[in-house]
Structure formats: C-alpha cells, structure tokens
Amino acid sequence: MNAPLISQTWTDHVTGRRGFxxxxxxxxxxxxxxxxxxxxxxxxEVAGLARGMTMKEALHYNPEGRYIPLGGAKGGIDCDPRDPGAYGILVRFLRAMRPYIESFWTTGEDLGLTQDLVDRAAAEAGLVSSVQAVYPLLDDEVAARRRLADAFAVEVDGIGLGELAGGCGVAESVLAALDRAGVAHEGTRVSVQGLGTMGGSTARFLARAGLKIVAVADVKGTIANPEGLDVEALLAARDAYGAVDRGVLRLADAELPGGDWLSVEAEVLIPAAVSYAVDATNQQRIGAAARWIVEAANMPVLPDAEALLAERGVSVLPDVVVNSATNAWWWWTLFGDIGADADEAFAYTRRSMRALVDQMLARAEADGTSPRAAAHAIVADRLPVIAERYGWYR
Known part of the structure; x- marks a missing residue:
C-alpha cells in the first residue's frame, strides 16, 4: 500500500489536544x-479514512459527468465534540490547516461535527469556505457556490437536503441488495446504530420504503420494538448529536443497553455511528436472521469480524460504496450535474448508487469474493484511468 502524500499531526497550544x-x-x-x-x-484512523476517500472518489468517476473525481484526504481531532472547549479547538485547528484548505484540501462535516459548525469555525479561522480549494476547477464559481448554498437551504420534512443525501445513498444500497437477493422490502427488519446525520436519514428512507426499523441505538442506549419504531417521532426528538428524548417513546418501545442493537433480530444491521463498532467478539451477538451489515459509518466492521461474519453467511456492504453519496452529492451539486432540488438530487443519487452497488455485487459474484474485495477491484481498475487522464499530483 502506498504511503500517503501528506501526513500531519498538530498539537493545540492551549489544550494539548491533537489533530491530524x-x-x-x-x-x-x-x-x-x-x-x-x-x-x-x-x-x-485518519489515514485509513483518507485512503477510503481516494476509493470513494474513484468509484464515482463518470467520464460523461461534470463532476471530476478529486484525490482522497481526511482530517481528525482527538476531542469529544461535547467538550466545552471543542469549538475553540476546532477553530484553532482550521486556522493551523488554513494553508492546506486554501490550496488543496476540501473538507466538511463528518463524525461529531455538523456542516453549520464547520462553516462557522472556518469563517472564524479566516477561510472563505471549507471547499475553496476546488473553486479554480469550476467553470463558473459564482453560480456553483450559489447552487450549493441553495441546495443546503433545501429542507424535506424538517431535515436538510445535505443531511438526507447520504442517507438516500445508504438506503438505496440496502434496497439494491434486497432486490438482487429477491427479498421483499415490506417488513424487512432493520437495526441502526446511530441516529445522527447518516443513521437518521437512512432510517427515514428505509421506513418510507416499507422496511421495519426495529431498533436504533444512540449514546443513551438502544430503543427497540419488534413491530417497528415510529421513525419520524424519534427524528423529531433528536438533539444536535443524535440522542433521542425518551419522552416520545410509546408503551411498546423498549429501552435496552446500547450494545443490544447488534442482537435484535433483524435482516439488516446498519452501523451508522462510530468506527470499529463490530469486532471479532461482539459479532457473536448478531442474530441468526441477519443477512447484511451495511456500513453507513466509516470503517465500522473490523476485518477479523468481517471474515467471521462471512463464514456465517452475513455479507458486509463496505463503507467506500455505501456512504459515498454524501461526498458525491456535494460535487454533483457544485459542478452542476444536479441542481438545488431534492427530487432531482434523490433521483440522481438513487440511479448512481444502484448502478454502483449492482456492479459491486455482480463483480463479487463473478470473482467469488466479498463485496469489499469487489469494490477494491473496481477502484483498482479505475485509478489508472483517472491517473492517465488527470495525473495524481497535478
């Protein structure tokens, strides 16, 4: 595996916290x-995520589209986002990274941070935008920035389009896998770890497609109901970090320990919160009904756990494919493949993700490998094409 182009560790002079x-x-x-x-x-962790971003960009390469893939990068800060000093650390990190953000690193929200918070901190750090490095590649920067701002202002039933785009991609990945296996959407049971940006929007799309969300986990524990949870009520009762106010629960909704999202009987499990959530030990808790683990979070299933799950007939749909629509939606919008319209964004995302998941699963079947190995093989095919056309380092 090639070494990254740049690897930086930053230490906050005020708190001693580190960023990468x-x-x-x-x-x-x-x-x-x-x-x-x-x-x-x-x-x-950040290096692994950066490699994953290189793959996500390559997987969405479409020579007919306006969006042209970029390289992969990632940033991380070792701090609890609920820490009273977290915002100050974020501002100081962005200020320190300003030369990179101005020149070649486009960034945005990820685990623990919202785009609104990143935008506010970036402005305080003296940046024009967290994605300003891409502006020289745009045909019409003013129109592109207006289009993206307009898209972020769109809401659908109380949730912003920027948040929903990623969940739409995850949900379509689930539906594509079900369709390929001949499993009906209606009544298929789903357990979701995390009801934040990705997990919440994924749960909404799947519930509206007829699937039954039987469990969701947040920092307070797991909420479960074998007959299905009221997803919209839970979404409306979230705080900024995805924690649900238990006051909205119905009598039949059970409160369980946080790790019980794994053992609830469900055909589909969606880790949508933290990395390294499923390991060789706790994978044993996953019930016999499980057929798919769909990685809405980045790197949630450890390799040894994935191997053990495969022996049990549980297929892991990898993060580099499943959650890639979040990143792609930004660029589809900014480059002009889609406009600031929810219906257009969802339709484009569904088509793109359906084609990508179908290609991955067909490749896995043809090669006799896992979906993750198939995704990596597709990336290996595309990277030389991108390098030949655009170069890696120009």
Whole structure:
C-alpha cells in the first residue's frame, strides 16, 4: 500500500489536544475528505479514512459527468465534540490547516461535527469556505457556490437536503441488495446504530420504503420494538448529536443497553455511528436472521469480524460504496450535474448508487469474493484511468 502524500499531526497550544490531516492523493491538485471530531481519534484512523476517500472518489468517476473525481484526504481531532472547549479547538485547528484548505484540501462535516459548525469555525479561522480549494476547477464559481448554498437551504420534512443525501445513498444500497437477493422490502427488519446525520436519514428512507426499523441505538442506549419504531417521532426528538428524548417513546418501545442493537433480530444491521463498532467478539451477538451489515459509518466492521461474519453467511456492504453519496452529492451539486432540488438530487443519487452497488455485487459474484474485495477491484481498475487522464499530483 502506498504511503500517503501528506501526513500531519498538530498539537493545540492551549489544550494539548491533537489533530491530524492525511492527504492520500491529489487529482488535479485537489483532495476531498471531511473532518471528524471524537475522543480517541488517531493518525492511523485518519489515514485509513483518507485512503477510503481516494476509493470513494474513484468509484464515482463518470467520464460523461461534470463532476471530476478529486484525490482522497481526511482530517481528525482527538476531542469529544461535547467538550466545552471543542469549538475553540476546532477553530484553532482550521486556522493551523488554513494553508492546506486554501490550496488543496476540501473538507466538511463528518463524525461529531455538523456542516453549520464547520462553516462557522472556518469563517472564524479566516477561510472563505471549507471547499475553496476546488473553486479554480469550476467553470463558473459564482453560480456553483450559489447552487450549493441553495441546495443546503433545501429542507424535506424538517431535515436538510445535505443531511438526507447520504442517507438516500445508504438506503438505496440496502434496497439494491434486497432486490438482487429477491427479498421483499415490506417488513424487512432493520437495526441502526446511530441516529445522527447518516443513521437518521437512512432510517427515514428505509421506513418510507416499507422496511421495519426495529431498533436504533444512540449514546443513551438502544430503543427497540419488534413491530417497528415510529421513525419520524424519534427524528423529531433528536438533539444536535443524535440522542433521542425518551419522552416520545410509546408503551411498546423498549429501552435496552446500547450494545443490544447488534442482537435484535433483524435482516439488516446498519452501523451508522462510530468506527470499529463490530469486532471479532461482539459479532457473536448478531442474530441468526441477519443477512447484511451495511456500513453507513466509516470503517465500522473490523476485518477479523468481517471474515467471521462471512463464514456465517452475513455479507458486509463496505463503507467506500455505501456512504459515498454524501461526498458525491456535494460535487454533483457544485459542478452542476444536479441542481438545488431534492427530487432531482434523490433521483440522481438513487440511479448512481444502484448502478454502483449492482456492479459491486455482480463483480463479487463473478470473482467469488466479498463485496469489499469487489469494490477494491473496481477502484483498482479505475485509478489508472483517472491517473492517465488527470495525473495524481497535478
């Protein structure tokens, strides 16, 4: 595996907290990857995420589209986002990373941070935008920035389009897998870890497609109901970090320990919160009904756990495909493949994700490999094409 192009560790002079930036690759001189904030974040974690971003960009390469893939990068800050000093640390990190953000690192929200918060901190750090490095690649910067701002202002039933785009992609990945296996949408049971940006919007799309959300987990524990949860009520009762006010629960809704989202009987499990959520030990808790684990979070299933799950007939749909619509939606909108319209965004996302998931699963079947290995094989086919056309480091 090639070493990253840039690997930086920053130490906050006020608190001693550390932050990290890893640029895995540049394409046309620019890279793309969000900024996460969580207690315990490490340089190795950020490096793995940056490699994943290189793959996500390559997977969405469409020579007919206006959006041209960028390189992969990622930022991370070792701090609990609920810490009273977290915002100050974020501002100081962005100020320190300003030369990179101005030149070649486009970033945005990730685990622990919202886009609104990133935008506010970026402005305080003296940045024009967290994605300003891509502006020189746009045909009409003013129109593109207006289009993206308009898109972020769109809401659908109380949730912003920027939040819904990623969940739409995850949900379509689930539906594509069900369709390929000949499993009906109606009544298929789903357990979701995390009801934040990704998990919440995924739960909404799947519930509206007829699937039964039987469990969701947040920082307070797991909420479960074998007959299905009222997803919209839970979404309306979330705080900024995805924690649900238990006052909205119905009599039949049970409160369980946080780890019980794994053991609730469901055909589909969706880790949508933290990395490293499913390991070789706790995977044993996953029930016999499970057929798919769909990685809405980044790197939630450890490799040894994935191997053990495969022996049990549980297929893991990998993060580099499943959650890639979040990143792609930004660029589809900014480059002008889609406008600031929810219906257009959802239709484009569904078509793109359906084609990508179908290609991955067909490749896995043909090669006799896992979906993750198939996704990596597709990336390996596309990277030389992108490098030949655009170069890695220009």
């Amino acid at each position: 930036l890893v640029v895995d690759r540049l394409v046309r001189g620019v890279s793309s990857g969000g900024l996460r904030m969580r207690e315990g974040c490490t340089l190795d």
